[in-house]
Amino acid sequence: MEKAFELIGAVSEAGRAGVTLGELAGRAGIAVSTTHRYATTLLELGVLERDAAGNFHLGITLISLAGQHLHEDGLRAAARPYLAELVEISGETVHLGIPVGGQIVYVDKVESAKSVRLVSRIGSRASMHSTSMGKAVLAVLDERRRTEILAGPQERHTPYTLTGAALLAELARVREQGFAIDDEENELGVRCVGLPILSALGQPVGAFSVSAPAHRFSIDDCHRLVPRAVAIAAEIGRRIGYPARR
Template sequence: MENEPNARGVSTSVVHAFAILDQVAAAGAEGITLAKLAGGASKARSTIHRYVTTLLHLGVLRRDDGGRLHLGVRLLTLATELLDEDNLRSAATPVLRDLGASTGETVHLGVPTGGRIVYIEKVESSHSVRLVSAIGHQVAMHCTSMGKAVLAQLPPDELDAALSQPRPAQTVHTLTERDELLADLAAIRASGISMDEEENELGVCCVGAAILDSRLRPVAAISVSGPSVRMTTERREEIAPLVLDAVRLIEQALGHRGQNAT
Protein backbone atom coordinates (compact mmCIF):
# COMPACT_ATOMS: atom_id res chain seq x y z
CA MET A 1 0.00 0.00 0.00
CA GLU A 2 1.01 3.59 -0.62
CA ASN A 3 1.19 4.52 3.05
CA GLU A 4 3.19 1.52 4.17
CA PRO A 5 6.93 1.94 4.78
CA ASN A 6 9.26 0.19 2.37
CA ALA A 7 11.67 -2.60 3.28
CA ARG A 8 14.14 -0.14 4.78
CA GLY A 9 11.55 1.31 7.11
CA VAL A 10 11.09 4.53 5.12
CA SER A 11 7.54 5.82 4.71
CA THR A 12 6.91 6.69 1.06
CA SER A 13 4.10 9.04 2.14
CA VAL A 14 6.49 11.13 4.20
CA VAL A 15 8.99 11.15 1.32
CA HIS A 16 6.27 12.34 -1.09
CA ALA A 17 5.12 15.02 1.37
CA PHE A 18 8.63 16.41 1.71
CA ALA A 19 9.07 16.32 -2.06
CA ILE A 20 6.00 18.57 -2.31
CA LEU A 21 7.45 20.93 0.31
CA ASP A 22 10.71 21.08 -1.64
CA GLN A 23 8.84 22.01 -4.82
CA VAL A 24 6.83 24.70 -3.05
CA ALA A 25 9.99 26.10 -1.46
CA ALA A 26 11.76 26.18 -4.83
CA ALA A 27 8.88 28.19 -6.29
CA GLY A 28 9.75 31.06 -3.98
CA ALA A 29 7.52 34.05 -3.35
CA GLU A 30 5.38 33.44 -6.45
CA GLY A 31 4.09 30.13 -5.11
CA ILE A 32 3.03 27.17 -7.22
CA THR A 33 -0.25 25.76 -8.52
CA LEU A 34 -1.57 22.30 -7.78
CA ALA A 35 -1.50 21.55 -11.53
CA LYS A 36 2.20 22.37 -11.76
CA LEU A 37 2.94 20.24 -8.70
CA ALA A 38 1.23 17.29 -10.39
CA GLY A 39 2.92 17.90 -13.73
CA GLY A 40 -0.40 17.86 -15.56
CA ALA A 41 -1.27 14.18 -15.01
CA SER A 42 -4.83 13.73 -13.73
CA LYS A 43 -3.99 10.66 -11.64
CA ALA A 44 -0.98 12.40 -10.13
CA ARG A 45 -3.10 15.48 -9.47
CA SER A 46 -5.56 13.42 -7.43
CA THR A 47 -2.73 11.97 -5.34
CA ILE A 48 -1.00 15.33 -4.92
CA HIS A 49 -4.30 16.93 -3.94
CA ARG A 50 -4.63 14.46 -1.07
CA TYR A 51 -1.17 15.28 0.22
CA VAL A 52 -1.66 19.02 -0.20
CA THR A 53 -5.00 18.95 1.64
CA THR A 54 -3.29 17.29 4.60
CA LEU A 55 -0.34 19.69 4.54
CA LEU A 56 -2.72 22.65 4.42
CA HIS A 57 -4.64 21.25 7.39
CA LEU A 58 -1.39 20.90 9.35
CA GLY A 59 -0.35 24.46 8.54
CA VAL A 60 2.87 23.55 6.78
CA LEU A 61 1.38 24.84 3.51
CA ARG A 62 -0.89 27.79 2.88
CA ARG A 63 -2.92 28.84 -0.17
CA ASP A 64 -3.11 32.48 -1.29
CA ASP A 65 -6.15 34.23 -2.75
CA GLY A 66 -5.10 33.16 -6.24
CA GLY A 67 -4.98 29.50 -5.25
CA ARG A 68 -1.18 29.25 -5.36
CA LEU A 69 0.60 27.28 -2.67
CA HIS A 70 3.26 28.62 -0.31
CA LEU A 71 5.12 27.30 2.72
CA GLY A 72 3.09 27.73 5.90
CA VAL A 73 3.90 29.39 9.21
CA ARG A 74 3.97 26.02 10.99
CA LEU A 75 7.36 25.41 9.35
CA LEU A 76 8.67 28.70 10.72
CA THR A 77 7.54 27.70 14.20
CA LEU A 78 9.31 24.34 13.93
CA ALA A 79 12.44 25.95 12.48
CA THR A 80 12.53 28.53 15.28
CA GLU A 81 12.30 25.82 17.90
CA LEU A 82 15.12 23.93 16.18
CA LEU A 83 17.33 26.99 15.93
CA ASP A 84 16.71 27.93 19.56
CA GLU A 85 18.01 24.53 20.60
CA ASP A 86 20.85 24.44 18.13
CA ASN A 87 24.26 24.45 19.81
CA LEU A 88 25.95 25.95 16.78
CA ARG A 89 23.65 28.93 16.62
CA SER A 90 23.76 29.45 20.39
CA ALA A 91 27.55 29.37 20.41
CA ALA A 92 27.89 31.58 17.35
CA THR A 93 25.32 34.32 17.94
CA PRO A 94 27.23 36.43 20.51
CA VAL A 95 30.39 36.13 18.43
CA LEU A 96 28.52 37.18 15.29
CA ARG A 97 27.10 40.22 17.09
CA ASP A 98 30.59 41.30 18.14
CA LEU A 99 31.85 40.77 14.59
CA GLY A 100 28.97 42.83 13.22
CA ALA A 101 29.67 45.60 15.73
CA SER A 102 33.37 45.70 14.89
CA THR A 103 32.88 45.70 11.10
CA GLY A 104 29.59 47.54 10.74
CA GLU A 105 28.60 45.11 8.00
CA THR A 106 26.09 42.27 7.65
CA VAL A 107 27.22 38.98 9.20
CA HIS A 108 25.79 35.57 8.29
CA LEU A 109 26.07 32.08 9.74
CA GLY A 110 25.28 29.27 7.31
CA VAL A 111 25.33 25.50 7.13
CA PRO A 112 25.82 23.26 4.08
CA THR A 113 22.62 21.45 3.15
CA GLY A 114 21.84 19.65 -0.08
CA GLY A 115 24.75 21.18 -1.96
CA ARG A 116 23.87 24.73 -0.91
CA ILE A 117 24.46 27.04 2.05
CA VAL A 118 21.44 27.85 4.22
CA TYR A 119 21.48 30.97 6.41
CA ILE A 120 20.62 30.11 10.01
CA GLU A 121 21.59 33.40 11.67
CA LYS A 122 22.09 37.00 10.58
CA VAL A 123 23.33 40.20 12.18
CA GLU A 124 22.23 43.32 10.32
CA SER A 125 24.64 46.01 9.17
CA SER A 126 24.66 49.29 11.06
CA HIS A 127 24.68 51.17 7.74
CA SER A 128 21.52 52.49 6.10
CA VAL A 129 22.50 50.70 2.87
CA ARG A 130 22.52 47.00 3.70
CA LEU A 131 21.99 43.59 2.14
CA VAL A 132 18.62 41.97 1.58
CA SER A 133 18.74 38.44 2.99
CA ALA A 134 16.85 36.31 5.49
CA ILE A 135 17.29 33.30 7.73
CA GLY A 136 16.39 30.22 5.70
CA HIS A 137 17.67 31.74 2.46
CA GLN A 138 19.82 29.38 0.38
CA VAL A 139 22.82 30.34 -1.73
CA ALA A 140 25.11 28.43 -4.07
CA MET A 141 28.36 26.89 -2.87
CA HIS A 142 30.68 27.71 -5.78
CA CYS A 143 30.19 31.47 -5.86
CA THR A 144 29.75 32.55 -2.23
CA SER A 145 32.37 33.12 0.44
CA MET A 146 30.69 30.71 2.87
CA GLY A 147 30.18 28.06 0.21
CA LYS A 148 33.73 28.23 -1.10
CA ALA A 149 35.07 28.18 2.47
CA VAL A 150 33.22 24.89 3.05
CA LEU A 151 34.25 23.42 -0.31
CA ALA A 152 37.91 24.22 0.39
CA GLN A 153 37.85 22.06 3.52
CA LEU A 154 36.18 19.00 2.02
CA PRO A 155 38.12 15.74 1.52
CA PRO A 156 39.17 15.25 -2.13
CA ASP A 157 36.47 12.69 -2.96
CA GLU A 158 33.69 14.85 -1.51
CA LEU A 159 35.04 17.96 -3.24
CA ASP A 160 35.15 16.09 -6.55
CA ALA A 161 31.51 15.04 -6.08
CA ALA A 162 30.51 18.60 -5.20
CA LEU A 163 32.24 20.05 -8.24
CA SER A 164 30.54 17.51 -10.50
CA GLN A 165 27.30 19.44 -9.94
CA PRO A 166 26.30 22.33 -12.25
CA ARG A 167 28.04 25.63 -11.50
CA PRO A 168 25.97 28.31 -13.22
CA ALA A 169 27.34 31.83 -13.57
CA GLN A 170 25.46 34.13 -11.21
CA THR A 171 27.41 37.16 -12.41
CA VAL A 172 30.20 37.90 -14.88
CA HIS A 173 32.63 37.36 -11.99
CA THR A 174 31.50 33.83 -11.06
CA LEU A 175 34.24 31.20 -11.29
CA THR A 176 32.67 28.43 -13.36
CA GLU A 177 35.75 26.73 -14.82
CA ARG A 178 36.84 23.78 -12.68
CA ASP A 179 40.58 24.55 -12.74
CA GLU A 180 40.02 28.20 -11.91
CA LEU A 181 37.74 27.31 -9.01
CA LEU A 182 40.15 24.63 -7.74
CA ALA A 183 42.97 27.19 -7.70
CA ASP A 184 40.79 29.56 -5.68
CA LEU A 185 39.86 26.77 -3.25
CA ALA A 186 43.53 25.88 -2.79
CA ALA A 187 44.27 29.48 -1.80
CA ILE A 188 41.31 29.46 0.58
CA ARG A 189 42.52 26.22 2.15
CA ALA A 190 45.96 27.75 2.72
CA SER A 191 44.75 31.02 4.25
CA GLY A 192 41.47 29.94 5.85
CA ILE A 193 39.80 32.97 4.26
CA SER A 194 37.36 32.97 1.36
CA MET A 195 36.51 36.02 -0.72
CA ASP A 196 33.40 36.57 -2.81
CA GLU A 197 34.21 39.43 -5.18
CA GLU A 198 30.79 40.07 -6.72
CA GLU A 199 30.65 36.40 -7.76
CA ASN A 200 27.14 35.78 -6.44
CA GLU A 201 25.62 39.24 -6.69
CA LEU A 202 26.88 42.31 -8.50
CA GLY A 203 27.82 45.10 -6.13
CA VAL A 204 28.26 42.77 -3.12
CA CYS A 205 31.54 41.47 -1.71
CA CYS A 206 32.02 39.05 1.19
CA VAL A 207 34.72 37.65 3.45
CA GLY A 208 34.09 34.18 4.85
CA ALA A 209 35.62 31.25 6.69
CA ALA A 210 34.57 27.71 7.55
CA ILE A 211 33.80 26.40 11.04
CA LEU A 212 35.37 22.99 11.56
CA ASP A 213 34.35 20.26 13.96
CA SER A 214 36.69 18.17 16.11
CA ARG A 215 37.49 15.98 13.08
CA LEU A 216 38.41 19.10 11.05
CA ARG A 217 35.34 18.73 8.84
CA PRO A 218 33.43 21.86 7.75
CA VAL A 219 30.09 22.00 9.54
CA ALA A 220 29.26 25.66 8.94
CA ALA A 221 30.68 28.98 7.80
CA ILE A 222 30.41 32.66 8.59
CA SER A 223 30.71 35.70 6.35
CA VAL A 224 30.89 39.47 6.51
CA SER A 225 29.11 41.02 3.53
CA GLY A 226 28.59 44.51 2.23
CA PRO A 227 28.38 46.72 -0.85
CA SER A 228 31.52 46.62 -2.97
CA VAL A 229 31.95 50.38 -2.57
CA ARG A 230 32.61 49.78 1.13
CA MET A 231 34.09 46.29 0.89
CA THR A 232 37.19 47.31 -1.01
CA THR A 233 40.23 45.02 -1.26
CA GLU A 234 41.88 46.90 1.59
CA ARG A 235 38.77 46.72 3.79
CA ARG A 236 38.35 43.01 3.13
CA GLU A 237 41.97 42.43 4.14
CA GLU A 238 41.29 44.31 7.40
CA ILE A 239 38.19 42.21 8.07
CA ALA A 240 39.79 38.83 7.27
CA PRO A 241 41.63 38.39 10.62
CA LEU A 242 38.48 39.40 12.49
CA VAL A 243 36.59 36.64 10.68
CA LEU A 244 39.26 34.08 11.56
CA ASP A 245 39.19 35.19 15.20
CA ALA A 246 35.40 34.81 15.23
CA VAL A 247 35.64 31.30 13.79
CA ARG A 248 38.20 30.36 16.43
CA LEU A 249 35.93 31.60 19.22
CA ILE A 250 32.94 29.69 17.84
CA GLU A 251 34.97 26.49 17.51
CA GLN A 252 36.22 26.89 21.07
CA ALA A 253 32.68 27.44 22.35
CA LEU A 254 31.63 24.24 20.60
CA GLY A 255 34.58 22.34 22.04
CA HIS A 256 36.14 21.83 18.62
CA ARG A 257 39.86 21.98 17.92
CA GLY A 258 39.21 23.66 14.58
CA GLN A 259 41.59 25.01 11.99
CA ASN A 260 42.83 27.92 14.11
CA ALA A 261 43.70 26.05 17.30
CA THR A 262 47.17 26.49 18.68
Protein backbone atom coordinates in the same frame (compact mmCIF):
# COMPACT_ATOMS: atom_id res chain seq x y z
CA MET B 1 -0.71 13.50 6.46
CA GLU B 2 -2.17 13.48 9.99
CA LYS B 3 -2.26 9.66 10.03
CA ALA B 4 1.35 9.49 8.86
CA PHE B 5 2.43 11.62 11.82
CA GLU B 6 0.36 9.43 14.16
CA LEU B 7 2.26 6.41 12.89
CA ILE B 8 5.61 8.14 13.34
CA GLY B 9 4.58 9.10 16.88
CA ALA B 10 3.57 5.53 17.66
CA VAL B 11 6.91 4.18 16.43
CA SER B 12 8.74 6.79 18.50
CA GLU B 13 6.82 5.82 21.66
CA ALA B 14 7.71 2.15 21.12
CA GLY B 15 11.37 2.93 21.76
CA ARG B 16 14.25 0.63 20.87
CA ALA B 17 12.12 -2.51 20.72
CA GLY B 18 10.18 -1.18 17.77
CA VAL B 19 6.60 -2.06 16.90
CA THR B 20 4.92 -4.59 14.61
CA LEU B 21 2.51 -3.67 11.83
CA GLY B 22 -0.46 -4.96 13.83
CA GLU B 23 0.58 -3.07 16.96
CA LEU B 24 1.14 0.04 14.91
CA ALA B 25 -2.35 -0.19 13.43
CA GLY B 26 -3.84 -0.68 16.89
CA ARG B 27 -2.00 2.28 18.39
CA ALA B 28 -2.97 4.57 15.52
CA GLY B 29 -6.54 3.26 15.45
CA ILE B 30 -6.59 2.52 11.72
CA ALA B 31 -6.96 -0.62 9.59
CA VAL B 32 -3.92 -2.82 9.06
CA SER B 33 -4.19 -2.40 5.26
CA THR B 34 -4.20 1.40 5.59
CA THR B 35 -1.31 1.25 8.07
CA HIS B 36 0.65 -0.94 5.64
CA ARG B 37 0.12 1.59 2.84
CA TYR B 38 1.31 4.53 4.94
CA ALA B 39 4.20 2.54 6.41
CA THR B 40 5.39 1.47 2.95
CA THR B 41 5.62 5.12 1.85
CA LEU B 42 7.43 6.10 5.06
CA LEU B 43 9.89 3.23 4.55
CA GLU B 44 10.61 4.39 0.99
CA LEU B 45 11.28 7.92 2.28
CA GLY B 46 13.63 6.64 4.98
CA VAL B 47 11.41 8.06 7.72
CA LEU B 48 10.87 4.54 9.08
CA GLU B 49 13.03 1.42 9.01
CA ARG B 50 12.12 -2.25 9.52
CA ASP B 51 14.37 -4.76 11.24
CA ALA B 52 14.81 -8.47 10.49
CA ALA B 53 11.96 -9.34 12.88
CA GLY B 54 9.60 -7.03 11.02
CA ASN B 55 9.44 -4.35 13.71
CA PHE B 56 9.33 -0.69 12.71
CA HIS B 57 11.83 1.88 14.00
CA LEU B 58 12.50 5.55 13.29
CA GLY B 59 14.54 5.86 10.09
CA ILE B 60 17.80 7.65 9.38
CA THR B 61 16.08 10.46 7.43
CA LEU B 62 14.04 11.54 10.45
CA ILE B 63 16.98 11.21 12.83
CA SER B 64 19.20 13.18 10.44
CA LEU B 65 16.66 16.01 10.17
CA ALA B 66 16.29 16.17 13.95
CA GLY B 67 20.05 16.16 14.40
CA GLN B 68 20.45 18.96 11.88
CA HIS B 69 17.87 21.06 13.72
CA LEU B 70 19.63 20.54 17.06
CA HIS B 71 22.98 21.29 15.46
CA GLU B 72 21.71 24.51 13.88
CA ASP B 73 20.24 25.63 17.20
CA GLY B 74 23.50 25.00 19.07
CA LEU B 75 25.56 26.65 16.37
CA ARG B 76 23.35 29.75 16.30
CA ALA B 77 23.50 30.12 20.08
CA ALA B 78 27.28 29.73 20.12
CA ALA B 79 27.88 32.07 17.19
CA ARG B 80 25.38 34.87 17.98
CA PRO B 81 27.62 37.06 20.21
CA TYR B 82 30.47 36.76 17.72
CA LEU B 83 28.25 37.71 14.79
CA ALA B 84 27.25 40.81 16.74
CA GLU B 85 30.90 41.58 17.45
CA LEU B 86 31.77 41.34 13.75
CA VAL B 87 28.93 43.73 12.91
CA GLU B 88 30.29 46.18 15.46
CA ILE B 89 33.84 45.87 14.10
CA SER B 90 32.93 46.04 10.42
CA GLY B 91 29.72 48.05 10.44
CA GLU B 92 28.34 45.54 7.91
CA THR B 93 25.88 42.63 7.84
CA VAL B 94 27.09 39.22 9.08
CA HIS B 95 25.58 35.86 8.09
CA LEU B 96 25.85 32.36 9.54
CA GLY B 97 25.34 29.36 7.28
CA ILE B 98 25.54 25.58 7.22
CA PRO B 99 26.30 23.26 4.31
CA VAL B 100 23.31 21.22 3.17
CA GLY B 101 23.82 19.06 0.12
CA GLY B 102 25.65 21.20 -2.38
CA GLN B 103 24.41 24.52 -1.03
CA ILE B 104 24.80 26.91 1.88
CA VAL B 105 21.68 27.55 3.97
CA TYR B 106 21.52 30.84 5.88
CA VAL B 107 20.56 30.05 9.50
CA ASP B 108 21.24 33.39 11.21
CA LYS B 109 21.95 37.02 10.41
CA VAL B 110 22.87 40.22 12.24
CA GLU B 111 22.01 43.33 10.26
CA SER B 112 24.18 46.35 9.67
CA ALA B 113 22.81 49.59 11.12
CA LYS B 114 23.63 51.41 7.89
CA SER B 115 20.77 52.69 5.78
CA VAL B 116 21.97 50.90 2.62
CA ARG B 117 22.26 47.21 3.41
CA LEU B 118 21.84 43.81 1.83
CA VAL B 119 18.54 42.02 1.30
CA SER B 120 18.86 38.44 2.53
CA ARG B 121 16.62 35.96 4.31
CA ILE B 122 17.23 33.30 6.94
CA GLY B 123 16.38 29.92 5.44
CA SER B 124 17.40 30.90 1.93
CA ARG B 125 19.98 28.83 0.02
CA ALA B 126 22.97 29.92 -2.04
CA SER B 127 25.44 28.23 -4.33
CA MET B 128 28.65 27.03 -2.73
CA HIS B 129 30.93 27.83 -5.65
CA SER B 130 30.02 31.53 -5.87
CA THR B 131 29.71 32.61 -2.21
CA SER B 132 32.41 33.29 0.37
CA MET B 133 30.83 30.92 2.91
CA GLY B 134 30.43 28.25 0.26
CA LYS B 135 34.00 28.54 -1.00
CA ALA B 136 35.30 28.53 2.59
CA VAL B 137 33.45 25.24 3.16
CA LEU B 138 34.38 23.69 -0.20
CA ALA B 139 38.06 24.42 0.33
CA VAL B 140 38.27 22.33 3.49
CA LEU B 141 35.93 19.48 2.57
CA ASP B 142 37.51 16.10 1.93
CA GLU B 143 38.42 15.69 -1.72
CA ARG B 144 35.74 13.09 -2.48
CA ARG B 145 32.89 15.25 -1.16
CA ARG B 146 34.28 18.38 -2.85
CA THR B 147 34.48 16.54 -6.17
CA GLU B 148 30.87 15.34 -5.80
CA ILE B 149 29.60 18.89 -5.23
CA LEU B 150 31.66 20.42 -8.02
CA ALA B 151 30.41 17.75 -10.43
CA GLY B 152 27.04 19.49 -10.27
CA PRO B 153 26.15 22.61 -12.26
CA GLN B 154 28.33 25.67 -11.66
CA GLU B 155 26.04 28.50 -12.69
CA ARG B 156 27.64 31.80 -13.60
CA HIS B 157 25.64 34.23 -11.47
CA THR B 158 27.70 37.23 -12.60
CA PRO B 159 30.53 37.82 -15.09
CA TYR B 160 32.92 37.38 -12.15
CA THR B 161 31.73 33.93 -11.05
CA LEU B 162 34.61 31.43 -11.04
CA THR B 163 34.07 27.97 -12.51
CA GLY B 164 36.16 25.02 -13.68
CA ALA B 165 39.95 25.30 -13.36
CA ALA B 166 39.74 28.90 -12.12
CA LEU B 167 37.48 27.80 -9.26
CA LEU B 168 39.77 24.91 -8.32
CA ALA B 169 42.74 27.29 -8.20
CA GLU B 170 40.71 29.67 -6.04
CA LEU B 171 39.78 26.87 -3.61
CA ALA B 172 43.44 25.88 -3.26
CA ARG B 173 44.21 29.52 -2.39
CA VAL B 174 41.34 29.62 0.13
CA ARG B 175 42.55 26.39 1.73
CA GLU B 176 46.03 27.87 2.17
CA GLN B 177 44.97 31.27 3.52
CA GLY B 178 42.01 30.11 5.62
CA PHE B 179 39.35 32.49 4.30
CA ALA B 180 37.41 33.17 1.10
CA ILE B 181 36.35 36.35 -0.66
CA ASP B 182 33.30 36.63 -2.89
CA ASP B 183 34.29 39.51 -5.15
CA GLU B 184 30.90 40.17 -6.79
CA GLU B 185 30.81 36.49 -7.83
CA ASN B 186 27.34 35.72 -6.50
CA GLU B 187 25.70 39.11 -6.87
CA LEU B 188 26.89 42.22 -8.70
CA GLY B 189 27.76 45.06 -6.35
CA VAL B 190 28.18 42.80 -3.30
CA ARG B 191 31.48 41.75 -1.73
CA CYS B 192 31.89 39.26 1.15
CA VAL B 193 34.60 37.61 3.20
CA GLY B 194 33.83 34.20 4.72
CA LEU B 195 35.45 31.66 7.03
CA PRO B 196 34.61 28.04 7.87
CA ILE B 197 33.78 26.75 11.34
CA LEU B 198 35.63 23.45 11.71
CA SER B 199 35.15 20.33 13.82
CA ALA B 200 38.07 18.77 15.66
CA LEU B 201 38.55 16.53 12.61
CA GLY B 202 38.86 19.56 10.35
CA GLN B 203 35.46 19.12 8.71
CA PRO B 204 33.31 22.23 8.12
CA VAL B 205 30.14 22.30 10.22
CA GLY B 206 29.24 25.85 9.24
CA ALA B 207 30.60 29.18 8.06
CA PHE B 208 30.08 32.88 8.57
CA SER B 209 30.59 35.90 6.34
CA VAL B 210 30.70 39.67 6.44
CA SER B 211 28.83 41.12 3.45
CA ALA B 212 28.42 44.64 2.14
CA PRO B 213 27.95 46.75 -0.97
CA ALA B 214 31.22 46.55 -2.89
CA HIS B 215 31.62 50.31 -3.16
CA ARG B 216 32.13 50.64 0.61
CA PHE B 217 33.72 47.23 1.36
CA SER B 218 37.04 46.86 -0.42
CA ILE B 219 39.31 43.83 -0.71
CA ASP B 220 41.61 45.59 1.79
CA ASP B 221 38.67 45.91 4.20
CA CYS B 222 38.12 42.15 3.88
CA HIS B 223 41.76 41.43 4.69
CA ARG B 224 41.73 43.75 7.70
CA LEU B 225 38.92 41.72 9.25
CA VAL B 226 40.62 38.35 8.76
CA PRO B 227 42.82 38.12 11.91
CA ARG B 228 39.88 38.65 14.27
CA ALA B 229 37.57 36.54 12.09
CA VAL B 230 40.02 33.61 12.24
CA ALA B 231 40.06 33.83 16.04
CA ILE B 232 36.26 34.02 16.10
CA ALA B 233 35.94 30.88 13.94
CA ALA B 234 38.10 28.98 16.45
CA GLU B 235 36.17 30.37 19.42
CA ILE B 236 32.80 29.36 17.94
CA GLY B 237 34.20 25.88 17.34
CA ARG B 238 35.28 25.61 20.97
CA ARG B 239 31.87 26.78 22.20
CA ILE B 240 30.11 23.98 20.33
CA GLY B 241 32.57 21.42 21.60
CA TYR B 242 35.30 21.39 18.97
CA PRO B 243 38.74 22.10 20.46
CA ALA B 244 41.11 24.27 18.47
CA ARG B 245 43.22 22.36 15.96
CA ARG B 246 46.98 22.53 16.18
